[in-house]
Amino acid sequence: MNAKVDHFDPIVFERQGVALTRSQVETFGREIDALRAEIMADLGEKDARYIRGVVRAQKGMELAGRGLLFLGVLPPAWLAGTALLSVSKILENMEIGHNVMHAQWDWLGDPALDSSSYDWDNTCPAEQWKHSHNYMHHTFTNVVGKDRDVGYGIMRMSDEQRWNPAYLFQPAYNWVLASFFQWGVAFHDLEVERLLKGEKSFAEYREQRRKIMKKVRQQVGKDYLLFPLLAGPFAPWVLAGNLTANLVRNLWSYLIIFCGHFTEHAEMFSEAEIENETRGQWYLRQLLGSSNLEGGRIFHIMSGNLSHQIEHHLFPDMPSNRYKQVAPKVREIAERYGLHYNSGRLSRQFGTVLKRINRLALPSRRKGRAAA
Amino acid sequence: MNVITASNSRSGAAGWARRLGKALSTPFDPEDYLALFDPLQSAREVRARVVSVARESDQAVTLTLQPNRLWQGHRAGQHVLLGVEIDGVRQQRCFSLSSAPALPLPAGGTLTVTVKRQGRGGVSDYLVSRCREGDMLTLAEPAGDFVLPEAPPERLLMVTAGSGITPVHSIVKSLLASNFTGKVVWVHFERGYQDLILSESLARLRRDPRLDLRLVLTGDRPRDGDLSGRLDEHWLTDNVTAAAEHTVFTCGPSGFLDTVMAWHQHQGRAPLFHERFKAAPVVAGEGGQVRFARSGGEARAEAGVSLLEAAEQAGLKPKHGCRMGICHTCKCRVGKGRVRDLQSGESRELNGQEIRICIHAAEGDVELDL
Numbered sequence: 008m009n010a011k012v013d014h015f016d017p018i019v020f021e022r023q024g025v026a027l028t029r030s031q032v033e034t035f036g037r038e039i040d041a042l043r044a045e046i047m048a049d050l051g052e053k054d055a056r057y058i059r060g061v062v063r064a065q066k067g068m069e070l071a072g073r074g075l076l077f078l079g080v081l082p083p084a085w086l087a088g089t090a091l092l093s094v095s096k097i098l099e100n101m102e103i104g105h106n107v108m109h110a111q112w113d114w115l116g117d118p119a120l121d122s123s124s125y126d127w128d129n130t131c132p133a134e135q136w137k138h139s140h141n142y143m144h145h146t147f148t149n150v151v152g153k154d155r156d157v158g159y160g161i162m163r164m165s166d167e168q169r170w171n172p173a174y175l176f177q178p179a180y181n182w183v184l185a186s187f188f189q190w191g192v193a194f195h196d197l198e199v200e201r202l203l204k205g206e207k208s209f210a211e212y213r214e215q216r217r218k219i220m221k222k223v224r225q226q227v228g229k230d231y232l233l234f235p236l237l238a239g240p241f242a243p244w245v246l247a248g249n250l251t252a253n254l255v256r257n258l259w260s261y262l263i264i265f266c267g268h269f270t271e272h273a274e275m276f277s278e279a280e281i282e283n284e285t286r287g288q289w290y291l292r293q294l295l296g297s298s299n300l301e302g303g304r305i306f307h308i309m310s311g312n313l314s315h316q317i318e319h320h321l322f323p324d325m326p327s328n329r330y331k332q333v334a335p336k337v338r339e340i341a342e343r344y345g346l347h348y349n350s351g352r353l354s355r356q357f358g359t360v361l362k363r364i365n366r367l368a369l370p371s372r373r374k375g376r377a378a379a
Numbered sequence: 380m381n382v383i384t385a386s387n388s389r390s391g392a393a394g395w396a397r398r399l400g401k402a403l404s405t406p407f408d409p410e411d412y413l414a415l416f417d418p419l420q421s422a423r424e425v426r427a428r429v430v431s432v433a434r435e436s437d438q439a440v441t442l443t444l445q446p447n448r449l450w451q452g453h454r455a456g457q458h459v460l461l462g463v464e465i466d467g468v469r470q471q472r473c474f475s476l477s478s479a480p481a482l483p484l485p486a487g488g489t490l491t492v493t494v495k496r497q498g499r500g501g502v503s504d505y506l507v508s509r510c511r512e513g514d515m516l517t518l519a520e521p522a523g524d525f526v527l528p529e530a531p532p533e534r535l536l537m538v539t540a541g542s543g544i545t546p547v548h549s550i551v552k553s554l555l556a557s558n559f560t561g562k563v564v565w566v567h568f569e570r571g572y573q574d575l576i577l578s579e580s581l582a583r584l585r586r587d588p589r590l591d592l593r594l595v596l597t598g599d600r601p602r603d604g605d606l607s608g609r610l611d612e613h614w615l616t617d618n619v620t621a622a623a624e625h626t627v628f629t630c631g632p633s634g635f636l637d638t639v640m641a642w643h644q645h646q647g648r649a650p651l652f653h654e655r656f657k658a659a660p661v662v663a664g665e666g667g668q669v670r671f672a673r674s675g676g677e678a679r680a681e682a683g684v685s686l687l688e689a690a691e692q693a694g695l696k697p698k699h700g701c702r703m704g705i706c707h708t709c710k711c712r713v714g715k716g717r718v719r720d721l722q723s724g725e726s727r728e729l730n731g732q733e734i735r736i737c738i739h740a741a742e743g744d745v746e747l748d749l
Contacts, residue, residue: 044723055467066412110707113733116462116469118423119411122707123733126406133406142700142708225405233403286703323705 020291022274025345027291036287038340043322046329055115057328061102061308062120069095072252073234079244089248093255094309099128100260101311102327108137111326131193132222135215139196145323149268149296150276156268157275159184159195163367164268165275170370177368178361188257188264193219259309262357263300267316270298271359272349293320294341298349299334300356307331317348418515425449425518430489432512435576439495439542440507441477445487446518453480453490453521455553456546456628456654460731461492462517465505469517471731472502475546475630475654476521477577479553493576495542525630525654527554532626532649533561536619538639540568540610540631546654547630548577555587564619565592568610568635571599593618610635612642623648630654665719667741671695671749672714680745685721686711686736690749697736697749704738711736716745 020027027035068091075088104127106112112120119125126133139155147153151167158164162181163174184191197215201207230249235242274295281292300306300314307314307330315330318337325333341348400409408422419426427444434440453459453476462471478491497503510516525546531554537547544567551563569575575594585592594605601607608614615622626649629639636655643651665682669689680689687709690697700708704722713729718739720726726742736747 040722050467052467055464063415066415070412070415110710113707113710115464115467116471116732119421123710124423128406137706137708138700142706145705146701146703222406225402229403229405233399237403289703324707 019285020288022291022295023272023347027344031344032285032287032291034287035340035344036285036290039290039321039337040286042333042336042340043325046322046325046333050114050326050329054326054328058103058112058115058120058326061098065095065098065103068092068098072248076234076245076248077238077241079238079248080241085244085248089251089255092248092252096128096252096256097259097309100256101263101313102308103127103311104129105140105311105313106327108133109141110324113324128226129192130189130219130223130226131196132218135196135218136192141323145320147281148293148320149274150278150281150292152278153281155195155198156264159191160198160200161191161195162364164363166367166371167275167277168367170367174368178365181364185258185261186254188261189253193223262353263310263313265360266300266353266356267297267313269360269363270349270351270356271362272347273298290321291346293317294337294346294348296320298351298356300353301350302353306353317350419445419447421447421449425520427516427518429510429512429514429516432510435493435578436573438507438574439493439576440510441491441493441577442506442510442516443489443491444516444518445489446484448486450484450490450518451520452484454526455480455550456525456527457521457523457549458525458546458654459492459521460519461502461506462519463502463505463510463514465502470502470505471517471519475549477545477548477580479549479556493542493545493548495576523654525628525652526550531559531561534621534625534649535561535563536615536622536625536627537563537565537567538610538615538627538629538631539565540635541570541574542576543629543631543635543654544577547628548580550628551584551590552580555584555589559589561589563590564622564625565590566595566615566619567592568595568597568631569599570597572596572602610638612638612645615639615642616646622646625649627651628653665740665742667716667743667745669693669741670744670746672746673749680741682740683721684740686718686734686739686741686745686747689741690736690747695749699737702737704735707735709735709737712748714746714748717742718745 016028016030018026019029020032072088072091072095075084075091079085079088104125107120107125108122108127110122113122122137144154144156149157151157151165158168161184162177163170197212197219198207202209202212230253231246234249235246238245274292276292276296284292294317297316297320299317300310302314312327312330313319315327315334318325318330318334319327321337322330322333338348338350403409404412410420410422413420419428425446427446427450429442430445431443432440433443456475458473458475460471461474462469464470474492474494476490477493478489480490481488484490494503494506496507527550537551539547547565551565554563581592584590594601595610596605596607597609599607619625623646627639627643627647629636629651630653633655636653640651640653666680666684668677669680669686670677671690671693674695676693676695678689678693680686687697687699687702697711698708700706710733712731712733715730717726717728718734719742721738721740
């Protein structure tokens with residue numbers, strides 16, 4: 008090897024009219040690394056108190072909600088009980104479960120909040136979620152053909168996905184996916200299309216299905232059988248409350264998650280583009296493939312801080328309560344490099360998601376971009 | 380390692396109630412909800428409430444702990460991994476239990492640990508200076524084979540120094556509480572009276588005619604009947620009648636133990652049990668030897684080579700995902716050893732914690748749960 012400094016500095020990243028050279032991408036990566044190091048070194052008792060407070064609030068609301076639903080024959084009790092149970096299910100899945108399983112709280116050393124043992128109140132088993140989400144989605148974010156969150160195997164979210172006539176109906180079945188989101192998340196892990204293509208063995212498929220069905224039985228047994236039975240004559244109100252709470256949680260999590268990667272300016276990538284990707288390039292892809300939502304403190308907590316989707320994708324294992332603090336610094340760095348920091352209110356961002364779903368229901372006009 | 384699953388095997392009404400509770404709280408445990416009202420509740424770990432903090436000296440405290448129902452009791456002489464939260468982070472350290480065991484511990488029963496300040500800002504120092512009544516600690520299952528045989532020998536010689544007194548205190552106390560008919564000679568070495576822990580309890584035990592307790596001071600003027608001096612290879616033979624015929628239990632600092640064991644090797648004619656308070660050696664330099672605890676192999680890992688790569692080069696196939704530290708799929712427990720974080724460059728000593736092996740390298744000898 009030549010020990011002399013190589014002065015040739017090629018352009019290694021080009022998107023949205025911004026071209027960055029190898030050394031620029033490297034410097035960018037180091038700046039993002041430094042942000043991470045600064046926050047991670049500062050974690051302490053305050054953060055521990057925060058997450059324990061959220062867990063206590065969630066468990067308390069769940070107990071209160073389920074208790075009130077036993078009196079669900081009285082309309083105000085039913086409404087309050089359903090609302091409390093919905094909020095607790097959202098908090099558990101989003102601010103607690105999702106983030107704990109990302110190992111954001113492993114540093115506490117608390118087995119109750121440890122990524123390797125935590126399981127969430129959702130039909131998708133924790134272990135499968137950690138593979139499809141933490142590994143596949145976070146490593147290959149918005150890489151068509153790799154990141155199965157791009158359309159969950161049933162929707163066309165990028166021009167790079169080949170069109171077929173079934174997609175004509177996606178503006179309608181989008182809402183079905185939204186309503187049954189936890190089921191979509193659980194069963195998309197089965198990767199039926201890979202089984203059909205012979206890329207996955209039937210034995211592996213059957214083992215996964217067995218684990219999903221076990222979790223499904225536990226979840227359904229709790230919400231739709233045991234709690235209603237326990238309520239005796241008030242079973243219908245308890246059942247209706249639990250169904251509603253799960254539906255509300257499904258719709259809300261769908262809304263937040265689709266706004267995270269499928270807004271108007273969220274970029275998609277091809278498998279060829281990520282070959283030999285450096286850490287700096289990976290950061291750039293996370294930044295340009297994600298979009299943020301603006302709102303108040305409660306809104307951020309209720310979204311599991313996925314309203315800071317960009318920060319979450321840059322730092323998936325940073326405790327979520329710190330995203331708010333790091334966000335302005337990420338924005339400053341992005342803007343300094345001329346990169347688009349995609350952020351907006353929920354209504355505006357979701358409007359552009361629907362626009363994308365409608366546009367891609369039809370074949371793409373741009374020729375030659377469809378993936379082979 | 381400290382995961383204990385509540386038993387589901389109990390029959391009858393209690394078993395059914397437990398199963399119903401579990402089904403209603405799935406995927407959590409009923410205790411996760413009960414903990415809202417009583418923080419001692421847990422389905423997965425022994426939590427213990429500090430019911431009293433007794434100051435032994437300005438350097439040591441005896442903590443009386445009330446564990447939850449997952450505590451399964453200990454044998455005299457065993458130690459336990461005690462966890463405490465410092466700045467939000469659970470830190471653990473091994474301590475000998477100083478109380479005589481009760482098997483099983485009655486509901487609401489307590490146990491004690493005596494902790495001496497180490498002056499390095501760790502768990503011991505925290506417990507001595509900041510632990511208060513009402514605090515919550517965690518306990519892992521007790522371990523250690525520094526325990527009496529089923530049928531205790533008739534002639535016992537205890538040789539201890541400094542905080543080595545605690546496990547032997549537990550052994551002697553439980554022995555004297557039993558119908559033991561033999562004799563115990565206990566020689567304890569201490570720098571000075573102000574360093575002596577458990578002195579009140581020792582004064583009580585001393586009244587038992589079966590115990591011959593001798594306190595030897597190495598740096599203080601001895602009072603009524605106590606001795607002064609320092610342990611060497613002849614001390615036991617010179618000072619204890621027929622020392623070589625006794626079964627020996629010894630615990631103390633490393634150099635002290637070495638002396639006792641050297642004496643025993645030349646003179647001893649009965650078994651010796653010892654407990655060493657280990658401080659893992661800090662290995663300088665980079666890279667190291669990786670031992671794979673589960674598959675039994677061993678491999679040399681060079682500096683900068685991740686433990687994941689080292690394992691793969693050794694022919695193992697550890698579970699992994701991104702290979703860049705973000706997905707945490709490769710997390711693996713380090714039994715013992717020092718590792719360097721390849722991203723931050725920081726190196727740290729581990730003992731039973733989990734790390735992402737794709738971004739950590741060995742720094743000296745490392746034992747991996749692979």
